[in-house]
Amino acid sequence: MSELVNRLANLTAIRDRDALDMALVSAISDLLQPETCAIYRVVGEVGNEHWLTSAQLAQGQLTPTFDAAWSSLDLLPNLNDHPLRQKSVETQTVQHSEGEPSVAVFPIATGVEGASVLEVRTAGQMSSDSLRLVTGVLRLYLNFLSLLDYGERDSLTELLNRKTFDTAFLKASNEQRLAAEVPLGERRATETSGSYWLVMIDIDHFKKVNDNYGHLIGDEVLLLLARLMRTHFRFHDQLYRFGGEEFVVLMRCNGEAEAFNVLERLRVTTEAHRFPQVGTITISVGFSEVMAGDTPSGAFERADQAVYYAKGHGRNQVCSYAALIAQGELAQHAENIGDMELF
Structure with missing residues (x-):
C-alpha cells in the first residue's frame, strides 16, 4: 500500500504533461510488472488517423520511450491497424484480447488533446484487483490532467x-x-x-x-x-x-x-x-x-x-x-x- 501511495504522490507532483504520461506507465509497470505498458494517442485528421506513442515501457527498460513530437504522420501505425485500441476509443470501454499474452486497453478521454488509450500487456489474464487498480490510477491521472488544463489553457478558446x-x-x-x-x-x-x-x-x-x-x-x-x-x-x-x-x-x-x-x-x-x-x-x-x-x-x-x-x-x-x-x-x-x- 505504501508503494502505491508513493507512486500516486509522485504523479501529482508533476507539472509537465509529457512527464505525467511517462510517470503513469512507470507507476503501473512497477505495480503490476506487465510485459509492456504504453499510452497511445490518436493523431491526424478524420479518415487519416494514426497512433502516436506518448510513453511506452517494457520489462527490462529503465526509462519510457516515446515518438518524437514531430514524427511523420504517414509513418505512424494506422488507426485500424490496432482494432482493440480503436474499439476502446469508440466505445469508451475497457477492451481485452483473448489468448496469450493478454492485452487490456483502457480508454483515456483527454478532452482538448483528443483520444488516447492505455495498453497493458501481461503474460496471463489481468486479475479483477489489477483491473481495479489500473482504473483507479487512471481516474487520478485524468483528474490531475484536468487541473493542468485548467491552469494551462485559455478559458474561452481552450488553446x-x-x-x-x-x-x-x-x-x-x-x-x-x-x-x-x-x-x-x-x-x-x-x-x-x-x-x-x-x-x-x-x-x-x-x-x-x-x-x-x-x-x-x-x-x-x-x-x-x-x-x-x-x-x-x-x-x-x-x-x-x-x-x-x-x-x-x-x-x-x-x-x-x-x-x-x-x-x-x-x-x-x-x-x-x-x-x-x-x-x-x-x-x-x-x-x-x-x-x-x-x-x-x-x-x-x-x-x-x-x-x-x-x-x-x-x-x-x-x-x-x-x-x-x-x-x-x-x-x-x-x-x-x-x-x-x-x-
Whole structure:
C-alpha cells in the first residue's frame, strides 16, 4: 500500500504533461510488472488517423520511450491497424484480447488533446484487483490532467495560454538541438527533418468588431478562429492565445517556404470563412525561425516585427522576418529586445 501511495504522490507532483504520461506507465509497470505498458494517442485528421506513442515501457527498460513530437504522420501505425485500441476509443470501454499474452486497453478521454488509450500487456489474464487498480490510477491521472488544463489553457478558446509558452519554447529548442546532433543514419524512421518556427497571428481591425457588435460577438470571433486554427494546423503544432486578438503558434516545418504555405492557407481559409453577424474578418501573420541558442523573447520580437510590418502595409498578409530582412524592408539588429514583457 505504501508503494502505491508513493507512486500516486509522485504523479501529482508533476507539472509537465509529457512527464505525467511517462510517470503513469512507470507507476503501473512497477505495480503490476506487465510485459509492456504504453499510452497511445490518436493523431491526424478524420479518415487519416494514426497512433502516436506518448510513453511506452517494457520489462527490462529503465526509462519510457516515446515518438518524437514531430514524427511523420504517414509513418505512424494506422488507426485500424490496432482494432482493440480503436474499439476502446469508440466505445469508451475497457477492451481485452483473448489468448496469450493478454492485452487490456483502457480508454483515456483527454478532452482538448483528443483520444488516447492505455495498453497493458501481461503474460496471463489481468486479475479483477489489477483491473481495479489500473482504473483507479487512471481516474487520478485524468483528474490531475484536468487541473493542468485548467491552469494551462485559455478559458474561452481552450488553446494554450501564454504562461506555458516559455517552457514549451525552451523544450522545443532543446529537442531541435539534440535532434541535429544525431547522425543522419542513426535517426529513427518516424522522425522527420525540419526546424521550429514561431508565428504571431493578429486579427485585423478587431477593435471595430467589439465596438460595432459588442464583446460577446467579439468572443465568438475569437472562439471560431481558434477552431479554424485547430483544424488547420498539424497535431504536433502548439497553439496559444496570448490575450485579446493575438494568437501564437510554435510549429515545425521543413524550411521557410513550407512554413509560409501553411500560414498562407490559414489566411485564405480565414478570409473565406463567414463569421455570424460579423461576416468576413482577415488576419495579419508574422513568423520567424527559432535559432540555435534562441530565447523566447528574441524569437517573439522577430515575429512581432514581421506581423507589425504586415499590419502597417495593408494587413491580410503573411510576412516572414527573414524575407523582410533579405528584401531590406527591415533592419536586423544585434539584439532584438521588444517592449512586450511575456512573463
